[in-house]
């Protein structure tokens with residue numbers, strides 16, 4: 001404590017002001033402070049479902065929580081992570097002060113002013129020597145939109161940084177590109193009510209029971225006894241509850257969708273009037289899919305012809321068919337075209353824009369949707385384009401900055417930033433709210449590359465993440481519950497997060513860290529109006545004017561809070577505030593001619609094929625509902641820790657286990673061309689012979705994965721690489 005006090009006393013005036021933050025233990029701008037022992041509500045900070053949680057306060061500070069019954073998302077339910085959201089904040093692993101690596105490689109606590117001096121001096125000198133492109137950032141889908149926007153503006157407009165990307169590249173990039181090309185804007189069209197209104201629900205590469213348990217609860221509330229078709233190589237928990245499970249060969253999704261499209265066309269099971277009125281490219285698409293005969297499709301997918309025809313018939317007979325996809329599609333070497341294959345099925349059968357329908361990408365992180373609109377990485381604020389001069393001028397006007405400070409070119413995507421480090425082009429990296437030394441593909445190379453940086457800054461809640469341990473400078477950040485802002489959930493619903501806890505030690509909200517950096521960098525004037533998250537919300541709101549995501553009708557946090565979240569779009573003048581809205585009910589899309597596009601391409605073979613040395617295909621993904629990604633948060637809760645296996649395990653089919661000579665629970669080595677990792681064997685028929693599965697939550701897993709990427713979205717293909725399994729000696 002005395003160390004903290006000393007550090008505090010040495011800080012400059014702005015730092016001191018920020019460390020005090022608006023109303024210590026208070027709740028900033030959000031009107032929930034009336035009674036110190038009140039209950040307030042906010043949205044969960046883990047997954048993109050965006051459940052509402054009631055936070056119970058004692059003396060103005062959160063002591064407990066329960067799921068909100070009145071919130072339109074979760075209707076009184078929460079998963080184990082949501083319940084444990086407050087617990088994970090209390091941990092000895094929290095970063096309580098900035099840390100600087102000394103010449104012996106040990107990280108030592110420092111005060112914020114010294115941290116700022118190091119940050120500014122090191123990054124500026126790298127930029128001076130190697131040009132502005134030599135410093136880059138990697139951010140996240142887990143900070144409030146206001147913080148993402150501050151980072152994007154500070155780095156790109158204030159600090160002259162040219163390249164910044166997010167962990168959303170690992171996650172949502174494929175869906176973004178698929179939607180932009182097909183619809184003319186990145187716009188997931190649905191509302192969660194659609195789960196309850198469909199009579200056919202098609203889930204592709206999406207394990208709702210584990211990854212989005214509350215969305216699954218919404219499916220369970222569906223009163224129409226829906227057909228549930230799960231398309232997943234594994235018999236997942238979700239597949240076990242399906243009426244049809246199609247255990248296709250990994251990455252054969254587009255072939256399957258083209259085959260089903262061909263059957264629909266041959267039988268005349270299409271909605272010709274919708275196709276004529278609202279789409280382009282159907283004739284070309286029909287000609288293309290004619291080649292996807294039963295023989296071809298069954299050979300590639302491993303499914304029977306009966307399977308294909310039954311799916312096609314179920315889709316035809318459905319009155320309200322919804323198509324949902326997640327990482328089984330997005331994380332693929334040809335993910336964009338696979339996602340569009342699914343979009344095509346919705347378009348050709350007219351299953352879009354009506355209740356219970358849609359081509360629906362489910363997002364992952366609590367604010368992945370916010371990062372898509374407001375992170376200023378791949379696109380300019382509000383769904384604008386860096387390369388468009390009018391867009392740059394519009395945004396410059398709103399932010400009251402010179403248009404010339406806005407880069408006219410796009411940033412490099414994540415994997416090219418990593419390559420840039422390898423080639424010595426990028427020498428300084430600022431990593432925020434993500435843990436690439438665990439989550440990026442092909443870890444052995446990734447760590448080696450991060451090691452080559454002249455200066456690595458990591459801004460995180462915890463000081464011991466795999467990436468933070470490599471950092472030259474750690475900036476100690478507040479987490480969910482310790483700051484305010486807004487998240488956008490999977491169904492485009494904006495929800496509020498509030499400060500209901502004080503961050504430990506000298507940890508500051510990311511927002512205030514950005515204010516501090518702006519001040520020390522010398523660009524504080526540019527952000528003179530960016531004092532509170534709600535100030536920034538007001539600016540972002542203006543940036544959306546006239547866009548498909550227009551939210552100029554929202555007054556501010558109070559209204560969002562009272563309404564139970566508000567879905568975009570909500571333009572000024574919008575009448576009333578409907579609790580639920582879906583897109584495209586008028587059959588008009590965002591391309592200039594108002595039509596959606598059929599997009600397709602010849603499927604390509606897997607980048608890393610199996611051979612006799614590496615005979616198994618490794619699939620990776622979520623393991624349990626109580627584990628979150630690299631586990632920095634979920635491992636802090638004793639309750640959550642009890643709900644998942646502590647050490648890495650590999651699921652293997654009993655038939656393969658026999659051929660390898662391993663029994664249940666024995667240790668094995670899983671070996672790819674890139675690495676060898678030890679794991680416990682879990683024998684299960686849930687994985688098919690020839691495939692094995694490992695959850696991504698264990699750090700070892702990405703030492704095996706093969707770095708291949710979708711050519712359009714640059715998203716890594718985490719879910720297929722060749723491995724062999726051997727008994728551990």
Ligand SMILES: Nc1nc2c(c(=O)[nH]1)N[C@H]1C(S)=C(S)[C@@H](COP(=O)(O)OP(=O)(O)OC[C@H]3O[C@@H](n4cnc5c(=O)[nH]c(N)nc54)[C@H](O)[C@@H]3O)O[C@H]1N2
Pocket residue numbers: 047048171204205206207208210211212231232233234236249250251252253326327328329332363364365619620621622623624625626627628629719
């Ligand atoms: N508990 C928990 N929940 C989470 C998360 C978490 O870490 N923990 N993370 C959140 C995030 S960021 C995300 S992105 C989502 C991810 O949510 P999901 O995408 O549902 O989860 P995954 O397990 O990554 O992948 C889903 C399924 O894809 C299947 N799959 C693999 N290859 C193929 C293929 O070629 N085709 C098809 N059709 N399927 C395939 C896998 O077998 C797996 O069951 O979850 C979110 N929710």
Ligand SMILES: Nc1nc2c(c(=O)[nH]1)N[C@H]1C(S)=C(S)[C@@H](COP(=O)(O)OP(=O)(O)OC[C@H]3O[C@@H](n4cnc5c(=O)[nH]c(N)nc54)[C@H](O)[C@@H]3O)O[C@H]1N2
Pocket residue numbers: 140142143167168170171327331364365432433434435436438439440459460461462465477478479480510620621622628629630631632633696701702705718
């Ligand atoms: N093999 C394999 N790898 C995968 C995947 C897969 O399916 N298979 N899935 C990929 C996907 S979809 C995703 S989304 C990524 C996720 O990968 P990551 O983003 O690397 O995973 P997280 O553990 O969520 O990392 C978030 C970090 O931010 C910190 N943090 C949390 N809140 C805050 C905050 O408010 N401020 C700051 N500054 N820090 C905070 C946490 O402590 C943690 O270190 O993993 C990808 N990697």
Ligand code: SF4
Pocket residue numbers: 044045046047048049050051074077078079080081082083212213214215
């Ligand atoms: S389902 Fe997602 S948003 Fe809901 S409580 Fe669980 S982690 Fe939080």
Ligand SMILES: [Mo]
Pocket residue numbers: 170171172364365
């Ligand atoms: Mo994700």
